[in-house]
Amino acid sequence: METFALDGIQIALGKEGARAYSKVSYPLRYGRFAEIKTPEHVFQFNLNGELKFISGRGRNWPNPSEWLKRTITDDWVYYSTGGYEGVFDCLGEYYVPCLSYPTNNFSACDPFHDNAVLSAIQAWELLPERLTGLKGGSLPTELGEFLEVVISNSPGELHKKSRRIREILGDDITVLPPDARHVDYDVIPLLIADGCLYRCRFCRVKSRFHFKERSREDIRRQVKELKDFFGRDISNYNSLFLGQHDALNASAELVEFAARYAYDAFELGSSHLEGPCLFLFGSVDSVIKSDDSVFERINRLPFRTYINVGLESSDAKTLHQLGKGIATEAVERAFGRILEINNRYEKVEMTSNFVFGDNLPEGHMQSFFNLMEKNFSHPFHKGTIYFSPLMDIKNGGWKKNIKREFFKLKVRIPVPSFLYLIQRL
Numbered sequence: 001m002e003t004f005a006l007d008g009i010q011i012a013l014g015k016e017g018a019r020a021y022s023k024v025s026y027p028l029r030y031g032r033f034a035e036i037k038t039p040e041h042v043f044q045f046n047l048n049g050e051l052k053f054i055s056g057r058g059r060n061w062p063n064p065s066e067w068l069k070r071t072i073t074d075d076w077v078y079y080s081t082g083g084y085e086g087v088f089d090c091l092g093e094y095y096v097p098c099l100s101y102p103t104n105n106f107s108a109c110d111p112f113h114d115n116a117v118l119s120a121i122q123a124w125e126l127l128p129e130r131l132t133g134l135k136g137g138s139l140p141t142e143l144g145e146f147l148e149v150v151i152s153n154s155p156g157e158l159h160k161k162s163r164r165i166r167e168i169l170g171d172d173i174t175v176l177p178p179d180a181r182h183v184d185y186d187v188i189p190l191l192i193a194d195g196c197l198y199r200c201r202f203c204r205v206k207s208r209f210h211f212k213e214r215s216r217e218d219i220r221r222q223v224k225e226l227k228d229f230f231g232r233d234i235s236n237y238n239s240l241f242l243g244q245h246d247a248l249n250a251s252a253e254l255v256e257f258a259a260r261y262a263y264d265a266f267e268l269g270s271s272h273l274e275g276p277c278l279f280l281f282g283s284v285d286s287v288i289k290s291d292d293s294v295f296e297r298i299n300r301l302p303f304r305t306y307i308n309v310g311l312e313s314s315d316a317k318t319l320h321q322l323g324k325g326i327a328t329e330a331v332e333r334a335f336g337r338i339l340e341i342n343n344r345y346e347k348v349e350m351t352s353n354f355v356f357g358d359n360l361p362e363g364h365m366q367s368f369f370n371l372m373e374k375n376f377s378h379p380f381h382k383g384t385i386y387f388s389p390l391m392d393i394k395n396g397g398w399k400k401n402i403k404r405e406f407f408k409l410k411v412r413i414p415v416p417s418f419l420y421l422i423q424r425l
């Protein structure tokens with residue numbers, strides 16, 4: 001690591017963060033990055049000189065353990081400690097991600113109206129100009145080049161660049177699997193199939209497409225263009241998201257081809273981060289139709305694979321209310337199959353989602369607990385069940401008590417269970 005001090009600004013190049021993701025209750029950075037520290041803020045940049053994190057240093061900053069993250073699609077996410085109380089039990093992480101776009105947000109945090117947070121974003125907007133003033137005189141080559149790149153990566157330029165992701169993929173990634181929390185949602189997206197099977201009425205994140213596999217040629221094209229998009233910073237990634245909403249419904253050959261091809265092309269085996277992960281969504285029908293040979297193939301991939309399945313409910317009235325065209329028998333079969341796979345394949349974890357809300361039919365939770373009783377004789381460490389608060393919860397009182405309502409369920413569930421906060425790429 002090299003450090004420089006210029007006019008009260010400290011710059012560190014070649015910083016090294018942790019080499020593996022871990023769940024800690026303090027700010028931890030991963031991989032390699034550079035940092036510019038002004039008296040007011042700390043700005044951290046990826047290996048392309050693009051802003052990734054900001055935190056405040058002044059007394060007004062809400063909490064020294066909190067920070068802002070800029071995603072590759074140019075969204076802001078504010079990482080709040082949420083007061084720490086019960087946060088891990090709710091989310092499986094020590095931080096509450098406060099998102100700058102509408103989602104099924106159940107937390108009360110609203111950092112995007114906090115003056116200190118807004119000033120941090122504004123300071124970033126003014127940073128290129130501030131750095132331009134430092135460039136006079138002779139600077140060490142490495143420092144001069146770094147400043148040049150950061151100045152050229154202005155907020156406007158990065159916003160333009162972020163649109164490229166959509167052009168490459170041909171669609172927006174409106175939702176990532178909840179399991180992507182294990183790598184702080186830092187995944188390389190690759191679409192192997194568009195759309196989904198059911199197009200449920202309640203779903204606000206569905207793609208405009210019906211389910212259709214992409215060709216191998218298209219997958220190769222995406223990989224090539226994504227490699228250019230991520231540039232040098234690709235070495236800070238160890239995980240892949242195979243989209244879109246039901247990649248498990250694609251043929252096993254295509255899943256294996258895409259995962260291996262991307263692993264090699266993105267050189268995930270020599271990433272700065274250990275423990276490559278693969279994330280995808282499955283569905284009730286794709287789980288039922290996938291025989292053991294599919295999961296044997298997935299288990300042999302050079303990844304730990306997480307497959308998330310939206311089961312939503314095992315109650316007929318609830319499924320009808322949600323506008324999800326599947327039968328309760330199919331949900332029960334899929335759930336049984338998920339447990340079998342979790343027991344049988346060490347490197348595959350299937351997780352499931354159930355809806356959570358105050359205006360669902362009474363049978364919803366009753367049928368859920370029947371499902372638990374029927375399928376578990378003892379607790380199990382794998383196969384997280386996520387509860388997805390419905391976006392249209394209108395009952396303010398219930399929303400305020402969502403944590404308490406969830407904890408009442410959690411204590412009765414024999415596998416890890418958390419709330420699902422819908423996050424996009």
Ligand code: SF4
Nearest residue numbers: 196199200203206245
């Ligand atoms: S919930 Fe899943 S299956 Fe239903 S419309 Fe949304 S993405 Fe498709």
